[in-house]
Amino acid sequence: MCRGPGAARLILGDELKGERETHDNEEFETRGVRSVTTIKDIAKSAGVSVSTVSHVLNGYGDIGQETEKRVRAVMKELNYHPSALARRLVRKRSYVLELMLFSVEGLRHPFFYEVICGVTAEIEKAGYDLVLSVRDTRDRRWRECLRRCYESKVEGLFLMGTLPGRAMLEEVASSRIPTVLIDIPFEGSKMTYVTSDNAGGARAATEHLISLGHSRIAFIDGHAPSAISEERALGYRQALANHGIPLDPGLIASGNFTQEGGRTAMKRVLEASPDVTAVFAASDLMAIGAMEALREAGRKVPQDVAVVGFDDIEAASYVRPALSTIKQQGETMGRSAAREVLKLISNPGRQPKKIVLPTELVVRESCGAWLNSSEGGGVRAQGLS
Amino acid sequence: MCRGPGAARLILGDELKGERETHDNEEFETRGVRSVTTIKDIAKSAGVSVSTVSHVLNGYGDIGQETEKRVRAVMKELNYHPSALARRLVRKRSYVLELMLFSVEGLRHPFFYEVICGVTAEIEKAGYDLVLSVRDTRDRRWRECLRRCYESKVEGLFLMGTLPGRAMLEEVASSRIPTVLIDIPFEGSKMTYVTSDNAGGARAATEHLISLGHSRIAFIDGHAPSAISEERALGYRQALANHGIPLDPGLIASGNFTQEGGRTAMKRVLEASPDVTAVFAASDLMAIGAMEALREAGRKVPQDVAVVGFDDIEAASYVRPALSTIKQQGETMGRSAAREVLKLISNPGRQPKKIVLPTELVVRESCGAWLNSSEGGGVRAQGLS
DNA sequence: AGAGTTGGCTACAACGTTGTAGCAGGGTTT
DNA sequence: AAACCCTGCTACAACGTTGTAGCCAACTCT
Numbered sequence: 001m002c003r004g005p006g007a008a009r010l011i012l013g014d015e016l017k018g019e020r021e022t023h024d025n026e027e028f029e030t031r032g033v034r035s036v037t038t039i040k041d042i043a044k045s046a047g048v049s050v051s052t053v054s055h056v057l058n059g060y061g062d063i064g065q066e067t068e069k070r071v072r073a074v075m076k077e078l079n080y081h082p083s084a085l086a087r088r089l090v091r092k093r094s095y096v097l098e099l100m101l102f103s104v105e106g107l108r109h110p111f112f113y114e115v116i117c118g119v120t121a122e123i124e125k126a127g128y129d130l131v132l133s134v135r136d137t138r139d140r141r142w143r144e145c146l147r148r149c150y151e152s153k154v155e156g157l158f159l160m161g162t163l164p165g166r167a168m169l170e171e172v173a174s175s176r177i178p179t180v181l182i183d184i185p186f187e188g189s190k191m192t193y194v195t196s197d198n199a200g201g202a203r204a205a206t207e208h209l210i211s212l213g214h215s216r217i218a219f220i221d222g223h224a225p226s227a228i229s230e231e232r233a234l235g236y237r238q239a240l241a242n243h244g245i246p247l248d249p250g251l252i253a254s255g256n257f258t259q260e261g262g263r264t265a266m267k268r269v270l271e272a273s274p275d276v277t278a279v280f281a282a283s284d285l286m287a288i289g290a291m292e293a294l295r296e297a298g299r300k301v302p303q304d305v306a307v308v309g310f311d312d313i314e315a316a317s318y319v320r321p322a323l324s325t326i327k328q329q330g331e332t333m334g335r336s337a338a339r340e341v342l343k344l345i346s347n348p349g350r351q352p353k354k355i356v357l358p359t360e361l362v363v364r365e366s367c368g369a370w371l372n373s374s375e376g377g378g379v380r381a382q383g384l385s
Numbered sequence: 386m387c388r389g390p391g392a393a394r395l396i397l398g399d400e401l402k403g404e405r406e407t408h409d410n411e412e413f414e415t416r417g418v419r420s421v422t423t424i425k426d427i428a429k430s431a432g433v434s435v436s437t438v439s440h441v442l443n444g445y446g447d448i449g450q451e452t453e454k455r456v457r458a459v460m461k462e463l464n465y466h467p468s469a470l471a472r473r474l475v476r477k478r479s480y481v482l483e484l485m486l487f488s489v490e491g492l493r494h495p496f497f498y499e500v501i502c503g504v505t506a507e508i509e510k511a512g513y514d515l516v517l518s519v520r521d522t523r524d525r526r527w528r529e530c531l532r533r534c535y536e537s538k539v540e541g542l543f544l545m546g547t548l549p550g551r552a553m554l555e556e557v558a559s560s561r562i563p564t565v566l567i568d569i570p571f572e573g574s575k576m577t578y579v580t581s582d583n584a585g586g587a588r589a590a591t592e593h594l595i596s597l598g599h600s601r602i603a604f605i606d607g608h609a610p611s612a613i614s615e616e617r618a619l620g621y622r623q624a625l626a627n628h629g630i631p632l633d634p635g636l637i638a639s640g641n642f643t644q645e646g647g648r649t650a651m652k653r654v655l656e657a658s659p660d661v662t663a664v665f666a667a668s669d670l671m672a673i674g675a676m677e678a679l680r681e682a683g684r685k686v687p688q689d690v691a692v693v694g695f696d697d698i699e700a701a702s703y704v705r706p707a708l709s710t711i712k713q714q715g716e717t718m719g720r721s722a723a724r725e726v727l728k729l730i731s732n733p734g735r736q737p738k739k740i741v742l743p744t745e746l747v748v749r750e751s752c753g754a755w756l757n758s759s760e761g762g763g764v765r766a767q768g769l770s
Numbered sequence: 771a772g773a774g775t776t777g778g779c780t781a782c783a784a785c786g787t788t789g790t791a792g793c794a795g796g797g798t799t800t
Numbered sequence: 801a802a803a804c805c806c807t808g809c810t811a812c813a814a815c816g817t818t819g820t821a822g823c824c825a826a827c828t829c830t
Contacts, residue, residue: 039786051812082787083536085785086785087786088787089816090814091815131516132515152470314698318700436818436819471818473785
């Protein structure tokens with residue numbers, strides 16, 4: 001019996017009670033969207049053709065001064081705004097980019113926020129809209145998201161967070177939508193990624209400790225299979241090697257990227273190597289845990305043991321002593337990612353280019369740099385990568 | 386000489402070098418957007434009319450089984466995805482909501498992130514897209530943003546952060562776009578707001594301290610002209626009044642919502658009222674500052690002085706002792722805001738309803754609740770409001 | 771057998787733009 | 801005076817859908 005969705009349409013009671021402010025109700029309203037002035041209304045009202053209005057709108061420069069002035073006046077008077085929808089349809093471009101953020105519970109890292117700011121800043125200049133989609137990593141329905149991208153003819157994609165799996169990455173790659181992954185190493189024919197120089201950052205952190213006179217430097221690792229973990233470990237080893245300091249397995253422990261893990265890792269290191277004078281942790285959370293363990297063990301930070309973390313989470317600056325750390329340039333990453341996507345869009349032949357950005361060493365209190373120098377915490381130095 | 390923008394179109398060199406993966410290149414590409422299969426292709430390929438395909442797509446239920454199967458097969462085979470753009474144009478609905486976030490440098494509060502998660506979760510269910518726009522509060526070009534909203538025929542709006550000014554609020558109100566402000570008290574004919582029960586939260590915090598036996602409870606205020614500040618102060622006074630505890634101006638100081646401000650405010654209170662045994666700060670940042678001041682003054686938290694904050698910033702759980710605080714239910718706020726906007730859209734006659742959500746008391750270590758009970762930090766109790 | 775009903779399909783006019791092609795008419799060149 | 805070129809405008813066919821109206825055949829009633 002159902003002859004189309006029209007049959008199911010609800011007639012909604014229009015109870016217009018409570019009009020505290022009597023607005024001029026010249027606008028006719030349909031469900032949801034106001035019936036709005038179109039280019040035709042302008043044309044009729046100005047006594048010209050639709051084409052003429054369009055040409056004024058798009059600056060063809062072939063309309064007489066008088067006419068243009070009249071058309072513009074009418075547009076203003078009728079409060080006309082050209083429909084992006086119609087324009088996009090006829091131009092066969094959606095002017096929409098999508099950012100999909102896959103997060104796991106508890107991961108509310110300001111880094112994401114910074115990346116988003118960078119992305120929006122850059123693409124707005126180019127006239128694109130950013131649609132945002134946030135999903136839980138464990139949510140199985142990521143295909144649903146992609147379907148929406150296809151239907152919206154999304155022109156470019158940003159993927160960020162902890163993706164639901166490799167299958168998704170491959171599906172996106174085969175979709176041929178220009179894509180830039182944020183801090184997820186994967187490449188395809190229209191797909192590349194931006195990342196921080198993790199090894200370089202770790203090297204800078206370790207070398208900073210070395211430059212402060214330390215040689216018994218512990219390393220608190222993340223967890224083995226993670227690429228990020230490995231790169232940061234590599235940087236640590238490189239720094240030691242560069243300065244002829246032997247690698248001591250008794251100074252290395254895994255903290256599994258958690259605060260509690262950092263604490264127990266530090267305890268193990270203290271037991272195995274009581275002569276430790278500095279710690280580089282592969283994440284701030286672990287560094288904070290390590291500081292707790294040090295305090296419990298009666299070691300003063302930074303006087304007895306210097307600590308440097310990685311990430312620059314919000315807490316790093318509130319913890320006492322404030323944590324020196326390696327900061328990823330979130331906004332810059334967002335901007336770079338956006339620029340790369342825009343290039344990929346405007347130049348379909350382009351070979352996607354992977355981008356590695358330098359990190360920044362943020363010197364606060366926990367590394368004890370201020371014990372030697374005259375100034376307090378908060379000084380920033382560009383990490384050499 | 387310029388006969389339209391077509392004349393200015395660039396011919397981009399299509400250097401297709403470096404095809405590491407030889408994809409099947411059956412798709413013809415134009416600038417930016419791939420030429421994609423349309424409903425016509427499906428119709429032709431399946432030997433039916435465009436209408437038939439459309440009817441299959443929209444489940445009119447008036448298409449024969451055999452035909453439907455064939456059409457669906459062709460759709461799958463040609464990897465067809467109906468154009469949302471065209472659909473939206475003909476349906477006169479954009480299915481787009483916009484969230485504008487105005488932030489000032491440094492305000493990277495996880496609260497925003499939670500709200501966004503709530504909003505996206507709720508509107509995706511309803512088939513809407515969320516376009517996100519982040520701007521600096523000091524950026525004068527907010528009219529530009531609104532123009533984009535008009536052109537995109539945005540159906541609903543969320544405003545969050547520190548708005549550039551009242552003028553904007555009024556402009557949005559007169560635009561008649563259904564709007565929900567996040568934690569910004571302002572109402573209009575199609576506009577309302579969601580907020581937390583600041584007074585109730587402050588009351589819960591203060592009463593929690595009272596229930597732990599305190600009566601010399603300091604209050605560290607934000608800054609006077611702020612509505613949030615006032616509400617939280619009100620809650621503090623209510624709690625005291627409810628329990629017959631006299632209000633002592635010597636226990637109140639303003640911390641200007643900063644960490645440093647919290648520290649100096651605490652110092653002033655310690656001087657004026659050395660017998661203070663508990664502190665409620667109107668923000669976590671100030672609470673953290675207050676804890677520093679207490680430590681410097683040789684007072685132990687929570688043994689000598691109990692501390693409760695407000696906001697539940699990320700740092701609250703990393704600081705030691707971990708900070709007990711009042712948490713705004715960001716995700717719930719986002720969800721509520723979204724639901725209200727959706728209602729406003731589907732029922733144009735609706736009177737916008739302001740929403741006040743209860744806050745949550747998060748008991749950690751700084752208030753000393755665990756000194757009395759058997760369990761440690763991290764317990765959550767629903768704030769009574 | 772004629773009238774009515776139903777199932778399964780299609781034609782067509784929107785929706786609000788854009789951009790190309792073209793057309794007057796006035797001017798300037800040969 | 802014929803040939804051209806500008807300037808200022810308009811007609812029209814797209815763009816990819818939707819939803820209504822309607823059509824034809826095949827049934828089911830009387």
